[in-house]
Amino acid sequence: MQLPHLIWQEPDWPQLRYDEMRISAEIALARRAQGIVEGKLAALGFAQRQELAAEAWSQEAVATAAIEGERLDLQAVRSSVGRRLGVAGSKGPQAARHVDGLLDIMDDAISNAAVPLSDERLQAWQAALFPTGFSGMSKVRVGAYREHAEPMQIVSGRLGHENIHYEAPPSATVPAEMQLLLTWLNRRQEADSLVQAALAHLWFETIHPFEDGNGRVGRVLIDLVLARDSGDSSRLIRISQRLLEQRDDYYRQLELAQHGSLDVTDWITWFVTQVRVACEQASLVIDESLAKARFWFLHRDKELAPRQRKLLNALLDAGPGGFEGGMSTKKYEHLSGASRATSSRDLIELEQMGLLRRAGAGRSTRYHLNIEGWGSE
Template sequence: MPSPPSLIWQAPTWPGMHYDAVRVGGELARAHRVQGIVEGKLAGLRFDQRLELAAEAWSQDAVATAAIEGERIDLAAVRSSVARRLGVGKQDGPNAPRNVEGLLDIMDDAVLQRNAPLTRERLCAWQAALFPTGYSGMVKILVGAYREHAEPMQIVSGQVGRERVRYEAPSSARVPAEMQTFLEWFNAKTEHDTLVKAALAHLWFETIHPFEEGNGRIGRVLIDLVLAHDSGEVSRLIRTSQRLLDKRRDYYEQLERAQHGELDVTEWVLWFVEQLRVSCEEASDAVDAALQKAMFWMNHQDKVLTTRQRNVVNLLFDAGPEGFEGGMSTRKYESIGGTSRATASRELIELEDMGLVRRVGAGRSTRYYLNIPGWRPEDTAVA
């Protein structure tokens, strides 16, 4: 039985696509609740601490959006580039390749220029930034322009020789008109929720598939742009691409189902908003960890530590409660700190005396954990 008209949203510029606003409403409310919690928690952090969180989230998301397309990029190079852009953290790391800098450029543009209209020229510049050499791997492609080839644009998956056509996009001849309709809708003032707009924009753009290459990455940057409209630079904390990478199979299946199924895209919108909610929950956990770290250092601000001791404590924090399997030992400290066994032993004992770490076990089984409830096993758990 079709839903009553009052419960269905239908964009007049779409070919009849619609979603059930009542079914989506509950998930939207949960997602927005977590969004608000994240923004509220951020108020407890200093500006530089918020920047550090944003830098790490942005770096991880850049690596994730490339990984969805099967491309591996160096996280260390991405981190150093992001650090330079935001003026935070370690900025002297390896340089990223031009195509990776291009990816970071368009992700940055989506946030910094969030109020600028989305145009054909802007999208074409984004796509050109992803392929600065004019090649995708060993294949020469058309960059900075919509696709023009006569053959159908097919999205395939599977191993070479066993590919499966997941979707066939509109012909190249239709792309300019289809994209013009999309851009007019995207730039217009609309009544539907921001998170729903992100879901629809991503689905619509991926359905048109206007470029020869780079559609997935650009489509995910469009999500960033919509979220930035709503949350500004706070949106950098929402690692949407990381979540889509974690759910990659479901992501492709949901897209394919929405592109091949009936005109009701409720299931896609529901699934997509759920992923945004989980991304916000993960951002909330990251803010909690940063707040805990800030409180820890505030409680120990009177302690005099060597640079090496401070770095090791921060490494323990960054690794999390389960990050250093078996805890911090003298041997690990010696290796991480680049110092002698005697110095490592002495500095760990000093950290214990100052109350920053707790010791568990004895002799060769001695391990150290941050002096935070829940960050160390019971004494009997260490053999």
């Protein structure tokens, strides 16, 4: 694989290097975490998997935009994703055109991961992000690689005191650079897809082929490579959300890889670690979904008032420790709209039926779901 131009030079680059022994241990851990996720998913029903996939996809869309400093309406994103996956109860505000465009390319990357990637497909992805041809107040070139004569620079800081982090190769070289990248990517030349994803993202961000949208398209590229292994189950792995949590380190690691030697072992190791953590986080989310399923299965014969069922679902949705301090009569009164006496009676009944457990006494009485590991012990 030829090296993308970290700082523009003549195109006679040697091969990128990485130490397979150093990255092998982290890859093994990430693969184990990935396998646990897939194993737990097998224990869920189709509807549960779709619900988890819809929430993960929604959070990923919000996260990849947030990395670029854009805030999306989570409810609108959830509504659009829910309609795409056929998840019940997906009513909500209409997502903006550019948000639907982002969801389109995220879906295409996973649903059509096996289809070879082309210039045209990448350019269509970028165009979907800017349906008006503008990024904010600035007109951008869409559906095509950049062509401006001035250098493409990644900068930070206020006007007149900019800090240049990186300068991409000249626009005239971008088509040839992208052809090298796409040829390598479509041939799947790396032995492990986690390595391929790490290198593909680094290479793409280094070329920076578009006037705008490179970060979002580059992270969708990660989704595509990982989906080649895992298919639809890769939707549960929230890579962009993890990168958002590590945003400063993410940018720093990219910058170090772009300005360092030809050895990119450190970048690959860091990237694979983030995938592993994202898998571990997904595993916890699935555990919560399994706990909810077991809870309702154990109590399937209980006769509950609608307001009691609403309370239990709210506690389940909040997850372990989700209602800080537990559920009090006053909190339930606000949640259900019932009177204080009715709220108190409902909670006592739920405790007697074994759905809730009580902690404290008097005004300090709090209720938690009767699930091991959830709430106060």
